[in-house]
Amino acid sequence: MKLLSALFAGMVFSSVAATALAADNPLSVHVLNIQNGQPSPGVDVELERHTDGGWESLATATTDDAGRVSALYPTDEAFLPGTYRVTFETGEWFEAHDTATFFPNVPVPFEVEDADQHYHIPLLLSPYGYSTYRGN
Numbered sequence: 733m734k735l736l737s738a739l740f741a742g743m744v745f746s747s748v749a750a751t752a753l754a755a756d757n758p759l760s761v762h763v764l765n766i767q768n769g770q771p772s773p774g775v776d777v778e779l780e781r782h783t784d785g786g787w788e789s790l791a792t793a794t795t796d797d798a799g800r801v802s803a804l805y806p807t808d809e810a811f812l813p814g815t816y817r818v819t820f821e822t823g824e825w826f827e828a829h830d831t832a833t834f835f836p837n838v839p840v841p842f843e844v845e846d847a848d849q850h851y852h853i854p855l856l857l858s859p860y861g862y863s864t865y866r867g868n
Contacts, residue, residue, distance in 0.1 A: 760802050762801075765858070773795055782815040813844050818853055
């Protein structure tokens, strides 16, 4: 019984810690498959920042079972105003699901004006179309 209680406490603690980390992170993404209305787990995502020399890679992640990356911005980097780009590797994801697609990836550039705000980028995805917007 003590082992079960310890395991449960560990799960609760790690869940709370992950939620706290995500709450402090300024950037999250969410991928939803609008063909079936389900989240899209396993989509690789890359975050880049535009600099004078071009695009600088800041982080990569993979969407979780809910189709989310709750904390995409690197915790050791200051979140600065500027132009960023999130690229969703949709071609690989559709290939893994035996589905043809017109879009091998979906780059989403966006502008950060206020680094004190949270930025959430949902991607509504189907094999031959997509939509994105600034969420909250």
